[in-house]
Amino acid sequence: MIRAARSPLAVLALALALVAPAARSEVYQEPAAFITEVFGLLPAPKVLWLTKDLQAQAAAILGHPPAQLRQRYWSDARRSVWILEETGKEELITAGFVVADGRIDHVRVLVYRESRGQEVRQSSFLKQFKNAKLAPGDRLDRDIDGIVGATLSVGAMERMARLALLFDRISHG
Amino acid sequence: MSKSVLTLAVVAAFAAMPALAQTVDEKLQILQQEIDQIKAQQAGKSAAPAPQLSPYSLDYGTMLDRSSGLANGATNIIGYGEVAYSKFRQSGDATADLARFVFGFNHRFDERLTLHSEVEFEHAVVSAEDQGEAEIEQAWVNYKVSDGVNFKGGLFLVPFGILNETHEPPTYYGVMRNQVETRIIPTTWRELGVGVHGLFGEGFRYDVGVTTSFDSGKLDDPLTGIRSGHQEGQLANARDLAVYGALNYRLPGLLVGTGVFSGDTGQNGASNPALQGVAARFTMWEVHAQYRVAGFDLQALYASGTLGDAGQVTAAMFAADPATAFAAPKSMKGWYAQAAYHVYKRGNFDVAPFVRYERIDIKQAEDPANGLLQDPRNDERIKTIGVNFWVHPQVVLKADVQRYETDKTQDAYRLGLGFMF
Secondary structure, X not given: OHHHHHHHHHHHHHHHHHHHHHOOOOEOOOHHHHHHHHHOOOOOOEEXXXXXXXXXXXXXXXXXXXXXXXXXXXXXXXXXXXXXXXXXXXXXXXXXXXXXXXXXXXXXXXXXXXXXXXXHHOHHHHHHHOOOOEEOOOEEOOXXXXXXXXHHHHHHHHHHHHHHHHHHHHHOO | OHHHHHHHHHHHXXXXXXXXXXXXXXXXXXXXXXXXXXXXXXXXXXXXXXXXXXXXXOOOHHHHOOOOOOXXXXXXXXXXXXXXXXXXXXXXXXXXXXXEEEEEEEEEOOOOEEEEEEEEEEOOOOOOOOOOEEEEEEEEEEEEOOOOOEXXXXXXXXXXXXXXXXXXXXXXXXXXXXXXXXXXOOOOOEEXXXXXXXXXXXXXXXXXXXXXXXXXXXXXXXXXXXXHHOOOOOOOOOOXXXXXXXXXXXXXXXXXXXXXXXXXXXXXXXXXXXXXXXXXXXXEEEEEEEEEEOOEEEEEEEEEEEEOXXXXXXXXXXXXXXXXXXOOEEEEEEEEEEEEEOOEEEOOEEEEEEEEEEEEEEEEOOEHHHOEOXXXXXXXXXXXXXXXXXXXXXXXXXXXXXXXXXXXXXXXXXXXXXXXX
């Protein structure tokens, strides 16, 4: 058996040597590039201050107090873009949310740092958020099907979507 | 006079503000920009070197107004645990047990290199007089080249079945883990080794590698197939190694996958000299599926394995100690089907009753001359009905009733509490 195992080990070493130079990082898209893609240029950011009431609403969604006292966002007459972060299992997920007319227009995972659960960045998962809006209780108006083995990352994405919709609603006064 | 001057100054100052801001928001934005400019100017003037950012900690601070990502050298703590109360129907006996408490440290060395670990305590107390165990469940290093290519090495969980890699109590139904993925697939099954894993296509995940194997000279439980021959990274005999492969396909709500593991287990007689020169090759494969739709949560798994030279393993056990010897497993098969339905979901609360049917069939290499025969309990059918009540996505209360067709002593009512963080 040990002889049989030598070949796979050699293959592993060879594979490492071949792929290492072509290494990519865990950043799928820089936030600035995402915003530029939405608006065609990088507009000046606007600031949403998290008042005491808004902090309480955000905490109710996140299950913990928000880490920020202010939230930058980018918007035009119809759309707003929110770059948010939330912990999946153990590391932060950075995602971009585009909200139009109070509904999620599209979502993209920009940075994924965990070693498992990357399936949440795939379009089959993210397209479930299309047109989602806030229902009473600041919940999404639909169920998001999870990814087996990525429960906590799925939960983090759902919480961020709700937060983006809440922030969008507040930003419109 | 002074008041008039002050008033004039304030009016002049506002009049001089750029863009003649009309709204509070616009004024805040202007103030923010000015603060940023001042910060930038001060950073430029400062003699102290700028803080060293790791290449992956992504300076999104200006976009997110908070720190982003893990700093170089950051360590996270994770964990899970479960408490179980079991009342046995036949004997009337009852036990309450902190079945396990697990904590782990995950450390990020740099952008690509991470350490994953779990330390498990079973049954609350570990001492020579108690049944508790302390063990390292995982300790492996991952080098991420890309989503498609990761290299890992150390003590890691074998990607086999549904439960082995995802075994935190809130992720499965029932107070106890299902018996197929306990007696046929030896969850939580870990080996020392190296592997390559990653994603490809839309939803496919592969995992292949070389690991330590079982040691059939260490078999000491007739009811758990190959399980008691696992080595768990404890001075593992490694003369014989094994290879494994797994392929899973995941879409939202859907998981379909398969796994295979194969390796000799004789270990050239390191644990039992009578196995010197005996290959005792163990090969097992499985297929599994999970589908969540319209409130239903459906799951099924089939696993099958064989142990070569099982007759020689039986003979070796008898030669070593006739008093404890038993007929070694020569083949093991098991399957289960499970259905749950989420009847109530509000806020964090989620209630899902479930039913599960399990079939276990372990065939042993008998030695009638020495009285080593098939154990009837290895032909088992188990029915479980129960409910999971999540009070939080990471905290679950459980209750179930189990009926064994062969070994009635295991019939039980159970209550449980599980958590993960």
